[in-house]
C-alpha cells in the first residue's frame with residue numbers, strides 16, 4: 001500500500017497539457033480525423049468537447065491532451081496538425097498550459113472585483129501571471145503593490161483622452177499582456193485599443209445585458225422596478241457593452257430594496273461572474289462566434 005497521503009493522480013496533476021481549440025465549417029469526419037491524428041501521435045485526450053451550430057453550419061471543438069503522452073513540443077505538434085487544419089479550413093489554436101497567460105488588470109475606484117481577482121490569483125484559482133494593474137486613480141496602489149504587482153496610475157483627461165490611452169497601450173505592450181481585464185474600469189476604451197486587442201479584453205458589466213447598458217445600471221434597474229439584477233462578463237468591442245457574452249448571473253430583488261441594496265447585492269454577482277468568465281477565457285473554453293460565444297464550461 002503506497003503512501004495514502006499522496007493522491008494517486010499526483011503525477012498527472014503536476015503534468016502539463018496541450019489545448020487544441022478549433023472552429024471550422026461543419027463537415028463529416030472532423031472528429032474522427034482529429035482524434036485519429038492525436039491517437040496516431042500516442043496522445044491521451046483527457047477532455048473533449050464539441051458543438052455543431054446548425055443555424056450557421058459552424059463546428060466547434062476543444063480537446064485537452066496530456067502533453068507527456070505526445071512526446072513532442074507544442075510547436076512540433078502545431079506543425080504536424082497544420083495540414084489537417086488547412087484541409088478543414090480551421091480557425092484553430094494549440095496552447096501549452098505551461099505557458100501561463102500574462103494578464104493586465106484595469107480598475108477605477110470600485111475595488112471589489114480587483115480584490116476578488118487578486119485573492120483568487122493568490123489562491124492559485126486563476127492560472128495566469130498578473131503582469132500589472134493600470135488605473136485612472138491612485139486608490140488601489142497600496143493594495144496592488146502589497147501583492148508585489150506593478151501599479152500604473154494613468155489619469156484620464158476628459159478634454160483629451162488620447163494621451164492616457166496611448167500610455168495604456170504602451171503599458172499593455174510593455175507588460176507583454178495576453179489578456180486585459182476591465183475590473184470595473186470606468187472609461188470607454190477607444191476604437192484603436194478595441195481593434196488592437198480584439199478578443200483579448202474582458203469586461204464586467206454590472207447589469208444583466210442587454211438590459212441597462214452604459215453607466216449606473218443599478219439606478220436604471222431600480223427606477224425600472226426590476227425583480228432580478230445581474231452582471232455580465234463580455235469581450236470588449238467598440239460598441240459599448242455589446243461584445244460577445246462570456247458569462248452572466250442574476251440575483252433576486254424586491255420592492256423593499258434601495259438602490260444601495262442593489263449595488264451591494266450586485267457586487268457579489270459581479271465578482272463571481274467575472275472570475276468564472278476570466279477562468280474560462282484562460283482555459284481556452286470560450287470560442288467567439290460572431291457576436292456570440294460557445295463556452296465549453
Ligand SMILES: Nc1nc2c(c(=O)[nH]1)N[C@@H](CN(C=O)c1ccc(C(=O)N[C@@H](CCC(=O)O)C(=O)O)cc1)CN2
Nearest residue numbers: 186187188189203204205206214215236237238240241
Ligand atoms: N470600448 C469599450 N469600452 C468599455 C466597455 C465596452 O464595452 N467597450 N465597457 C466599459 C465598462 N462600463 C460598463 O460596464 C462602462 C464604463 C464607463 C462608462 C462611461 O460612460 N464612462 C465615461 C466616463 C465616466 C467617468 O469619468 O467616471 C466615459 O468613458 O466617457 C460606461 C460604461 C469599460 N469600457
